Amino acid sequence: MAMEIKVKGWKYQNIRGGLRDLHIDLDEDPRWTLIQMPNGTGKTTTMTLLRAALTGIDLTETEVAELRADDRAESGSFELRLDIDGDPFRVNIDLDFVGRRCSFSTTRAQLQSGGSEPGWHLPPQLRRLLTPEFARLFVFDGEFAKDIRKVDKDRTTKSIRTLYRLDQLDALRDSVRKLVDEEQERAANLTRAKEQKGITRLTNALDEAKLTLQMLEIQQRSYREEQATKTKRLAEIEKAIADRTAQDEQYKKRMDALTRDVEKLNASISDLTTTGLTVLRSPTKISPELLRRLRSLGDRLTTLQLPKTISVEFFHELARAEKCVCDRDIGEVESAAIIAGASKYLAEDQITVINRMKKAVRETDATGEEFGESARTLRTKLRERRSIEQQIDQLQQEKVAGGDTELQSLLKEQIEIKDRLAKVEQLLKTLTSTDRQVHLQAEWHENIHLCRAEVKTREKKLATATNTYNFVIAAEKVKALIDRVATEALEGLRESVREATNEKLSRLVTGEPLQVSRIGSALELSSEGLAEKGGVSEGQSLSVAYAFLTSLLSAAPYKLPFIVDSPAVSLDTQVRREVGDVIPELFDQMIVFVISSERDGFADAFYPRPDVRYITVWREGALATQKRDGLSDFQTFHSIEPAAGGIQ
Amino acid sequence: MSFVMPTAARSFFRTITERGVPGARYIMFDTYYVCLLLGLRERRLGAADQLDPDRFIDNYPEDYRSQADFIAGLLIDAELDRKDIDLSNKQSVEREMILLLDPSSPTGISGTGSEFLNRYAVAGFERLQREMMPPAKLEDLLVKYADLWADGGNDD
Numbered sequence: 001m002a003m004e005i006k007v008k009g010w011k012y013q014n015i016r017g018g019l020r021d022l023h024i025d026l027d028e029d030p031r032w033t034l035i036q037m038p039n040g041t042g043k044t045t046t047m048t049l050l051r052a053a054l055t056g057i058d059l060t061e062t063e064v065a066e067l068r069a070d071d072r073a074e075s076g077s078f079e080l081r082l083d084i085d086g087d088p089f090r091v092n093i094d095l096d097f098v099g100r101r102c103s104f105s106t107t108r109a110q111l112q113s114g115g116s117e118p119g120w121h122l123p124p125q126l127r128r129l130l131t132p133e134f135a136r137l138f139v140f141d142g143e144f145a146k147d148i149r150k151v152d153k154d155r156t157t158k159s160i161r162t163l164y165r166l167d168q169l170d171a172l173r174d175s176v177r178k179l180v181d182e183e184q185e186r187a188a189n190l191t192r193a194k195e196q197k198g199i200t201r202l203t204n205a206l207d208e209a210k211l212t213l214q215m216l217e218i219q220q221r222s223y224r225e226e227q228a229t230k231t232k233r234l235a236e237i238e239k240a241i242a243d244r245t246a247q248d249e250q251y252k253k254r255m256d257a258l259t260r261d262v263e264k265l266n267a268s269i270s271d272l273t274t275t276g277l278t279v280l281r282s283p284t285k286i287s288p289e290l291l292r293r294l295r296s297l298g299d300r301l302t303t304l305q306l307p308k309t310i311s312v313e314f315f316h317e318l319a320r321a322e323k324c325v326c327d328r329d330i331g332e333v334e335s336a337a338i339i340a341g342a343s344k345y346l347a348e349d350q351i352t353v354i355n356r357m358k359k360a361v362r363e364t365d366a367t368g369e370e371f372g373e374s375a376r377t378l379r380t381k382l383r384e385r386r387s388i389e390q391q392i393d394q395l396q397q398e399k400v401a402g403g404d405t406e407l408q409s410l411l412k413e414q415i416e417i418k419d420r421l422a423k424v425e426q427l428l429k430t431l432t433s434t435d436r437q438v439h440l441q442a443e444w445h446e447n448i449h450l451c452r453a454e455v456k457t458r459e460k461k462l463a464t465a466t467n468t469y470n471f472v473i474a475a476e477k478v479k480a481l482i483d484r485v486a487t488e489a490l491e492g493l494r495e496s497v498r499e500a501t502n503e504k505l506s507r508l509v510t511g512e513p514l515q516v517s518r519i520g521s522a523l524e525l526s527s528e529g530l531a532e533k534g535g536v537s538e539g540q541s542l543s544v545a546y547a548f549l550t551s552l553l554s555a556a557p558y559k560l561p562f563i564v565d566s567p568a569v570s571l572d573t574q575v576r577r578e579v580g581d582v583i584p585e586l587f588d589q590m591i592v593f594v595i596s597s598e599r600d601g602f603a604d605a606f607y608p609r610p611d612v613r614y615i616t617v618w619r620e621g622a623l624a625t626q627k628r629d630g631l632s633d634f635q636t637f638h639s640i641e642p643a644a645g646g647i648q
Numbered sequence: 649m650s651f652v653m654p655t656a657a658r659s660f661f662r663t664i665t666e667r668g669v670p671g672a673r674y675i676m677f678d679t680y681y682v683c684l685l686l687g688l689r690e691r692r693l694g695a696a697d698q699l700d701p702d703r704f705i706d707n708y709p710e711d712y713r714s715q716a717d718f719i720a721g722l723l724i725d726a727e728l729d730r731k732d733i734d735l736s737n738k739q740s741v742e743r744e745m746i747l748l749l750d751p752s753s754p755t756g757i758s759g760t761g762s763e764f765l766n767r768y769a770v771a772g773f774e775r776l777q778r779e780m781m782p783p784a785k786l787e788d789l790l791v792k793y794a795d796l797w798a799d800g801g802n803d804d
Contacts, residue, residue, distance in 0.1 A: 269787055274672040276790040281678070281711055283685060283718045287797040290685070294718060297725045304738045350749045353756050357717040375794030378787055429666055440676045440704055441662050 014076030017042030056120025288368030500551035580605025687772030694770025
């Protein structure tokens with residue numbers, strides 16, 4: 001259902017043109033209101049104030065200054081009363097002539113307090129409609145009649161779009177774009193791929209990771225099989241070697257003793273390595289040099305009395321105080337200087353760190369020799385082990401030299417298998433380890449677990465990119481559909497407004513047929529002989545504007561009042577009469593400001609109508625403006641004779 | 649910023665990191681630390697472009713928590729020396745400590761301080777690379793590292 005807006009009246013306080021305290025009251029809801037105001041009594045001012053109250057747009061400093069009743073008036077106001085779908089609203093513009101400012105307040109029935117609230121608060125759905133541009137359509141500006149035929153102004157299409165809410169399709173399109181942006185932003189955390197090329201790249205990357213994973217799993221199986229085979233073979237070899245050497249008692253005895261020594265040394269080296277690593281992790285135990293440096297630093301800081309006992313926090317507190325510790329006043333300059341100087345001091349927690357460090361150095365019982373000693377012991381054990389390993393080699397070589405070629409062959413194979421098993425064990429560890437330290441070293445294509453994680457990451461990236469891509473494609477389709485709806489709706493509306501305009505023009509403009517051939521960015525007219533006559537007359541131009549406006553407004557989802565200033569002043573009498581006959585029927589509420597010269601032909605066309613309110617406003621000299629109601633005064637008023645008193 | 653590994657150090661120490669030692673757990677931070685101490689001793693900063701692009705750890709691992717204050721002290725000591733700061737000038741020394749320490753960071757060392765630590769680790773690693781082959785066993789590393797400290801820090 002169309003939203004209906006009616007003007008119920010307005011009130012001036014201290015406004016130029018003598019409008020010191022004047023009420024225009026339309027509570028009886030007349031369909032037509034004719035207000036006769038001679039030039040200079042504030043018609044243009046009233047139109048400006050009505051537009052401001054309807055749009056909520058602040059008046060400029062100059063506009064406020066120009067509204068001032070006289071130099072004595074420090075403030076003024078304009079109040080517009082409206083009925084919007086049956087609810088009363090009151091928009092008040094308070095004018096501060098000294099400060100050249102204006103402020104709005106709104107009173108509405110919905111306010112529980114019943115009072116007014118600061119600001120302009122007409123219903124939200126009107127806010128988009130009631131732009132200054134659009135208000136010129138129904139608080140009718142004479143310039144509009146000319147502008148709607150100027151291509152560069154693009155008023156006609158803009159008016160249709162605003163009035164018929166086609167701009168909501170733009171908002172819908174924006175929402176779709178915003179959703180796409182959000183989706184892409186969300187996806188950007190994982191991948192920047194938005195196009196098919198990017199999807200292909202991610203698909204290939206995923207295939208590569210999956211293939212690598214398969215290869216790694218194959219490698220793992222292969223190494224495990226090799227490990228099992230070689231371990232079995234090693235056991236066979238070791239048994240064969242033992243069998244051969246068992247026959248030589250002397251040899252066996254010596255070999256067993258050496259093997260026991262090696263095992264003992266291995267255990268000892270393992271312990272020493274563990275201890276050595278622990279000692280290594282303490283800087284004070286690595287070298288006397290490091291310990292000396294730390295102690296020297298601690299001593300130096302103590303000598304320098306660092307850290308100071310006064311911290312940066314002390315100065316920040318002091319800067320906020322009114323008086324210094326020396327009882328001098330601390331002003332802004334002193335406070336700024338103290339804060340600037342505070343940065344040269346350590347913070348309390350920094351002081352704590354330094355004190356902790358000094359204490360730790362002071363209290364450590366390290367000598368700095370610990371690591372060196374541990375390494376020396378370790379080195380001795382390593383040498384001992386190497387010596388025993390050499391003796392074992394020597395013993396085996398003696399046996400081989402004694403002619404045991406099979407033993408030589410077995411020993412050779414044993415070394416080869418041990419080397420290979422160590423290598424395979426290393427490869428398997430890299431391949432299968434779940435240890436974080438190993439993972440920190442390895443690449444994803446070297447370790448099965450890292451590779452699985454990589455496959456998952458790439459799957460997620462691809463899924464995200466694919467979803468985003470599909471989302472973008474779908475959004476493009478929706479946007480194209482919205483564009484099509486917008487274009488077709490606009491075309492349909494243009495055509496229906498054009499047809500209605502032409503139907504009205506045929507009644508308004510008799511004689512030569514004047515028709516709108518197209519509504520583009522302006523109204524394009526067609527009329528035989530138009531070019532020869534140098535275009536349309538001012539009266540015809542106004543008729544076109546009225547016909548267009550009424551057609552535009554009649555089917556709109558809003559029922560708006562039509563307020564017009566001097567509608568017939570530029571029309572010749574014949575056209576006035578036609579306008580006067582046709583226009584009234586076009587609007588549900590029409591407020592017309594006229595001057596006395598418009599009565600003939602235009603205003604008198606209203607006289608036979610029943611639902612008309614006639615108001616006459618006039619001013620005598622510098623006195624305040626007055627008003628009278630009624631047709632009689634309206635008809636007899638002579639504005640050109642102010643000295644004789646307006647009303648006869 | 650926290651701890652960033654010299655790029656080439658990972659592969660240099662890879663064998664002992666992966667092989668491990670029964671009873672002892674050699675961790676990535678050990679690698680960083682052995683490099684760092686040598687760099688601090690030499691008072692030389694390595695090039696920042698010789699560092700990994702990303703940090704490997706934000707805080708000291710458990711085994712090193714108790715050493716945090718000593719490491720901070722060694723950093724202050726190295727920086728005072730490297731910048732040739734007059735140690736009798738209280739203000740200069742204090743300014744350096746303000747620059748290097750940030751107790752609100754997990755390590756207690758400021759972003760600038762961490763950057764210096766990492767670059768000292770680069771310099772230390774360069775020294776290690778010149779002095780030894782990639783260690784095959786942890787025991788070899790310990791013995792060789794002790795030799796380097798016993799040498800008194802001369803690089804020739």
